[in-house]
Amino acid sequence: MLRHTALFLGYELRNTVRNPVWPLFGILQPVLYMLLFAPLLAKTTPGVPQAETLKQFTPGVMVMIALFGSLFVGFGMISEIRGGVLERLAVSPASRPAIVLGRTLRDVIVLVAQALLIAALGLLMGMRPNPPGLALMILLMALTGVFASSLSYGLALALRDENGMSQIMQLFALPLILLTGILLPMSLAPGWMRAVANFNPLYHTVEAGRALFNGDLGNGSIPLAFGLMLVLAVITLRWSVSSMRRLAG
Amino acid sequence: MIITAHGLKKTFTTRSRKGTQTVEAVRDIDLSVETGEIFGVLGPNGAGKTTTIRMLSTLITPTGGSATVAGRDLARDPRAIRERIGYVSQAGGVDELNSPRANLMLAARVNGIAKADAAGRVEETLTAFELTEFADRPARTLSGGQKRRVAIALGLVHRPPLLFLDEPTTGLDPQNRANLWDQIRLLRSAGTSVLLSTHYLDEADALCDRLAIVDHGVIVAEGTPAALKREVASDVVTLRLTPADTGRPADAPDLEEVRKLLEAQTYAREARVDGDRLLVYLDDGEHALPHLLRALAERALVIQSIALDRATLDDVFLHKTGRFLRDAA
Numbered sequence: 001m002l003r004h005t006a007l008f009l010g011y012e013l014r015n016t017v018r019n020p021v022w023p024l025f026g027i028l029q030p031v032l033y034m035l036l037f038a039p040l041l042a043k044t045t046p047g048v049p050q051a052e053t054l055k056q057f058t059p060g061v062m063v064m065i066a067l068f069g070s071l072f073v074g075f076g077m078i079s080e081i082r083g084g085v086l087e088r089l090a091v092s093p094a095s096r097p098a099i100v101l102g103r104t105l106r107d108v109i110v111l112v113a114q115a116l117l118i119a120a121l122g123l124l125m126g127m128r129p130n131p132p133g134l135a136l137m138i139l140l141m142a143l144t145g146v147f148a149s150s151l152s153y154g155l156a157l158a159l160r161d162e163n164g165m166s167q168i169m170q171l172f173a174l175p176l177i178l179l180t181g182i183l184l185p186m187s188l189a190p191g192w193m194r195a196v197a198n199f200n201p202l203y204h205t206v207e208a209g210r211a212l213f214n215g216d217l218g219n220g221s222i223p224l225a226f227g228l229m230l231v232l233a234v235i236t237l238r239w240s241v242s243s244m245r246r247l248a249g
Numbered sequence: 250m251i252i253t254a255h256g257l258k259k260t261f262t263t264r265s266r267k268g269t270q271t272v273e274a275v276r277d278i279d280l281s282v283e284t285g286e287i288f289g290v291l292g293p294n295g296a297g298k299t300t301t302i303r304m305l306s307t308l309i310t311p312t313g314g315s316a317t318v319a320g321r322d323l324a325r326d327p328r329a330i331r332e333r334i335g336y337v338s339q340a341g342g343v344d345e346l347n348s349p350r351a352n353l354m355l356a357a358r359v360n361g362i363a364k365a366d367a368a369g370r371v372e373e374t375l376t377a378f379e380l381t382e383f384a385d386r387p388a389r390t391l392s393g394g395q396k397r398r399v400a401i402a403l404g405l406v407h408r409p410p411l412l413f414l415d416e417p418t419t420g421l422d423p424q425n426r427a428n429l430w431d432q433i434r435l436l437r438s439a440g441t442s443v444l445l446s447t448h449y450l451d452e453a454d455a456l457c458d459r460l461a462i463v464d465h466g467v468i469v470a471e472g473t474p475a476a477l478k479r480e481v482a483s484d485v486v487t488l489r490l491t492p493a494d495t496g497r498p499a500d501a502p503d504l505e506e507v508r509k510l511l512e513a514q515t516y517a518r519e520a521r522v523d524g525d526r527l528l529v530y531l532d533d534g535e536h537a538l539p540h541l542l543r544a545l546a547e548r549a550l551v552i553q554s555i556a557l558d559r560a561t562l563d564d565v566f567l568h569k570t571g572r573f574l575r576d577a578a
Contacts, residue, residue, distance in 0.1 A: 011355045084340030091306050091336035094359040
């Protein structure tokens with residue numbers, strides 16, 4: 001299984017490296033948020049220097065990349081189902097989990113590269129996060145990426161239909177963004193909304209990210225976020241692997 | 250024998266608001282494919298060809314029956330079968346974003362070819378399928394015929410003793426079809442056994458050593474194309490009549506009468522009505538035709554048109570199922 005995972009990962013990575021235009025486009029939106037939204041946010045909080053605002057804002061942008069970069073990877077898999085690529089792999093001796101794991105690992109690697117890019121941009125704009133905090137945040141992002149991309153592959157294998165899939169994405173995208181406090185902090189929200197946000201695992205991920213960047217490494221949201229994301233990543237990964245086994249026998 | 254199958258069955262269950270529905274895609278299929286032959290499964294769309302191929306290639310589990318494929322038991326050891334077969338689906342399974350070479354490299358490695366040997370093997374396969382020229386272009390830029398060759402190369406890069414081809418020439422132009430037939434014949438001469446499905450009569454006739462005709466999930470006839478046709482008759486006369494009195498084309502009751510008359514003749518094997526045409530199956534058309542003309546003249550039946558042809562697999566299908574393959578889908 002490991003050997004086959006490495007084979008699929010290598011194949012997918014070579015593909016990405018040969019044609020890096022799309023991941024670059026994917027990163028443009030978060031970059032624009034950093035360049036255009038952060039200064040706007042800084043204006044709304046007079047007296048607070050932009051570097052501090054960025055420290056609050058960047059973890060949110062990172063979670064956004066982890067989520068929206070990876071949630072759409074399933075579309076590629078639907079076209080692979082339609083083109084018979086997965087059917088061909090199913091008749092080969094290829095390890096079933098490796099087909100999913102190779103792709104998920106590729107997504108995580110692309111994600112970490114994007115995170116490093118955003119972190120570098122933040123540093124250039126004057127942000128000074130806690131270094132071990134930043135490293136842990138990138139790890140937390142990778143975990144979030146495993147969750148989002150295997151959720152996407154699971155959905156793709158279950159629905160096998162681009163239209164159904166984009167409807168479901170649309171349904172979840174906006175509430176997730178607003179109830180995560182990525183754009184505006186949840187402290188601005190009314191009480192009931194804050195209560196709802198508590199049930200959103202991504203809200204805790206963003207909170208943990210802010211604590212990590214601030215160097216508040218003892219903050220309770222950090223183990224909570226890691227725990228939640230680990231459980232979610234394991235559940236969705238198992239789901240996508242078992243869906244692949246169902247497809248491939 | 251590279252494949253033997255007994256009583257293969259596949260029932261699909263679909264659940265919808267209207268309740269549970271079961272479809273018997275394959276009802277009872279017995280097949281045996283000799284090592285080194287091209288075996289065809291011929292039938293209209295929906296006859297169960299693809300389901301049969303998907304069962305034998307381990308993609309779906311049969312509801313009933315048993316099979317041995319490439320020396321291994323289908324139910325007990327599908328993994329071992331996967332190492333010994335190649336499979337090319339109707340969709341092809343080519344990763345369009347990537348080059349034929351990259352596609353083939355991955356297929357070779359996944360099928361257990363060592364890294365050191367893979368590049369050489371891929372190069373040989375590219376040459377064999379005349380793909381070297383566009384080996385490094387993204388597959389989406391290739392033509393339909395080229396893509397089809399990549400798909401078949403993908404099923405063969407690990408040199409399996411048995412290759413499954415599901416409707417390999419559907420959608421190809423005549424030139425590419427003929428080229429592909431030549432390539433499949435080359436496989437046979439290299440010792441590869443091929444099981445292919447098709448709904449083209451000429452393809453089954455020209456390419457297959459033996460074939461099974463399937464309809465509604467069962468095999469209705471099996472044998473070499475020549476033997477199957479011989480079983481029906483060697484020649485067929487197609488007639489359109491004009492009754493002498495009215496001048497209108499003969500309608501159904503008249504034709505039925507003529508059919509009985511002609512079938513009673515000693516030289517005729519069988520006669521059938523097909524729309525406004527009458528088909529008479531004969532063993533020796535050249536010599537029987539004068540007798541047939543005389544019999545019609547005695548009844549004062551006027552011939553509007555007449556043709557004498559060799560019997561085709563379509564006549565075999567008609568003989569076995571009561572309808573033409575081209576109308577059956």
